[in-house]
Amino acid sequence: MTKTLLILLFTISGTGGELDLTLGDAIKIALENNRDIQIQEQNVVVSEGDIKTQEGAFDPLFNLVSFYSDGETPQLSTFIPSGAIRQKQFSLEANVEGILPTGTFYNLFNVQTTRTDTNSPLEDLSPNWFNNVNFSIGQELLRNFGTGVNRAFIVTAKRSSTISEKELEKRVAQVLLEVERRYWLVVAARKNLDLERTALDLAIDLKERNRIQVDVGVLPPVAVTQAESEVAAREVSVIRAENELQAAEDNLKNVLAMDLAIRISAVDEPTTEVRRFSEEESLGIAYEERPEMEQAGLEIENRETMRKYYSNQRLPRLAVEGSLQLQGLGGDENPGRLSFEEEPEPIPPQFDSPSDAFNQIWGADFTTWQILGVFSYPLFNRTARGNYMKASAELDRSVIALSQTKDNIALDVRSAIRQIENSLRAIEAAKVSIQLAEEVVNNEQERLNVGIGTTREVLEAQRDLIDAGVREITAITSYNIALAELDYAKGTILEDRGVQVGGK
Numbered sequence: 001m002t003k004t005l006l007i008l009l010f011t012i013s014g015t016g017g018e019l020d021l022t023l024g025d026a027i028k029i030a031l032e033n034n035r036d037i038q039i040q041e042q043n044v045v046v047s048e049g050d051i052k053t054q055e056g057a058f059d060p061l062f063n064l065v066s067f068y069s070d071g072e073t074p075q076l077s078t079f080i081p082s083g084a085i086r087q088k089q090f091s092l093e094a095n096v097e098g099i100l101p102t103g104t105f106y107n108l109f110n111v112q113t114t115r116t117d118t119n120s121p122l123e124d125l126s127p128n129w130f131n132n133v134n135f136s137i138g139q140e141l142l143r144n145f146g147t148g149v150n151r152a153f154i155v156t157a158k159r160s161s162t163i164s165e166k167e168l169e170k171r172v173a174q175v176l177l178e179v180e181r182r183y184w185l186v187v188a189a190r191k192n193l194d195l196e197r198t199a200l201d202l203a204i205d206l207k208e209r210n211r212i213q214v215d216v217g218v219l220p221p222v223a224v225t226q227a228e229s230e231v232a233a234r235e236v237s238v239i240r241a242e243n244e245l246q247a248a249e250d251n252l253k254n255v256l257a258m259d260l261a262i263r264i265s266a267v268d269e270p271t272t273e274v275r276r277f278s279e280e281e282s283l284g285i286a287y288e289e290r291p292e293m294e295q296a297g298l299e300i301e302n303r304e305t306m307r308k309y310y311s312n313q314r315l316p317r318l319a320v321e322g323s324l325q326l327q328g329l330g331g332d333e334n335p336g337r338l339s340f341e342e343e344p345e346p347i348p349p350q351f352d353s354p355s356d357a358f359n360q361i362w363g364a365d366f367t368t369w370q371i372l373g374v375f376s377y378p379l380f381n382r383t384a385r386g387n388y389m390k391a392s393a394e395l396d397r398s399v400i401a402l403s404q405t406k407d408n409i410a411l412d413v414r415s416a417i418r419q420i421e422n423s424l425r426a427i428e429a430a431k432v433s434i435q436l437a438e439e440v441v442n443n444e445q446e447r448l449n450v451g452i453g454t455t456r457e458v459l460e461a462q463r464d465l466i467d468a469g470v471r472e473i474t475a476i477t478s479y480n481i482a483l484a485e486l487d488y489a490k491g492t493i494l495e496d497r498g499v500q501v502g503g504k
Contacts, residue, residue: 128331138321289491330356
């Protein structure tokens with residue numbers, strides 16, 4: 001539900017410019033507009049992006065490098081009377097390299113081709129082409145060996161993404177609880193206002209009754225003064241109740257991210273249906289359903305993964321690498337090449353054409369095999385040992401945090417159940433108080449009518465009746481809020497309200 005729709009509803013409302021707002025409507029608006037939910041939704045997207053970032057560590061990398069040079073190099077030699085060599089060179093190199101989750105590293109298709117054009121008499125070919133193709137692959141044998149170590153950051157990023165989704169679920173649950181709490185406070189504030197207005201009507205009625213009785217000589221004139229004083233006090237109470245209602249509505253509109261200028265009317269009635277709950281059963285549900293429990297469990301798994309990773313990083317590096325190199329050379333005969341015979345030896349046909357540099361590659365005419373072993377170990381290795389110590393401590397801390405989370409959840413459940421029971425008792429007590437206060441008011445009014453009672457006694461009875469009404473409203477409001485708090489404590493508030501998060 002967008003703000004535009006809210007304004008439309010406000011416009012077409014038939015309640016004198018007020019938007020009739022049910023609790024269900026308030027929940028829908030909050031899910032659409034609440035800023036905290038929107039922020040956490042973006043945090044989920046950020047965590048999904050972090051997964052892609054970590055997976056990118058195994059993306060192949062394509063490199064392409066080229067250069068061109070043209071210049072003269074001073075050269076002092078009997079065979080170079082000019083004292084300088086001019087050379088033009090163009091080179092192009094490309095390769096694909098990367099690593100695999102197994103700890104394998106590779107450099108495939110490392111191709112380099114170079115064309116050199118020079119006037120040096122010492123070169124038999126000009127221009128000449130030199131090609132070099134290299135394939136290499138290696139494997140880590142200790143540090144960074146195996147998928148468990150190399151995928152550690154991907155695994156933790158995925159778990160962190162799930163944690164972020166659970167955080168969104170928790171945030172939505174918190175918003176729903178806050179919506180219900182503020183909604184019922186609005187309902188209570190409106191009922192309190194109605195009660196204060198009723199009290200004002202009673203005070204005005206009493207003032208008129210007293211004036212009549214003073215006129216006929218049944219009551220002394222001070223009775224009117226007392227009644228007028230009560231009317232003034234009740235008018236102040238009505239103004240205070242109106243301000244409290246406005247403040248409660250503003251608080252509700254704030255959590256709904258609504259324009260404060262929009263007038264709303266909370267139309268749902270709070271329930272007084274008696275509901276009983278088993279503490280043991282509620283705790284069992286809470287331990288299964290509360291997102292904090294799954295978050296804490298995933299955090300422990302993440303810390304255990306990182307502890308294993310940093311344990312591996314304490315090992316020395318031992319790796320083996322094999323490579324295959326292919327080379328090719330070809331070009332045109334240098335017309336100015338140096339020769340000590342009248343007829344220079346002809347260029348071997350294997351090299352006398354630029355295409356030979358490529359044919360030799362395809363034919364693997366010149367190959368070189370290499371096997372390389374690498375061993376390295378930091379002498380003190382304090383960085384790796386320090387990271388392992390931190391990871392171990394963080395794992396222990398996350399285990400403690402899980403126990404703390406269970407304690408907090410148990411406290412939430414027990415507190416909510418106690419509040420429900422206390423509210424039910426308070427509702428019953430308030431109902432009894434109202435019945436008694438109504439009887440006292442009627443009795444005192446009758447006594448005043450026959451001249452044996454006083455205005456003060458009637459006023460005190462009316463105040464007791466109003467106070468009992470306030471206590472009933474407060475108890476009913478507390479009961480409804482406590483029901484919502486128990487649903488939140490058990491982790492079922494979303495399911496019970498038909499709210500789905502993350503496509504669940």
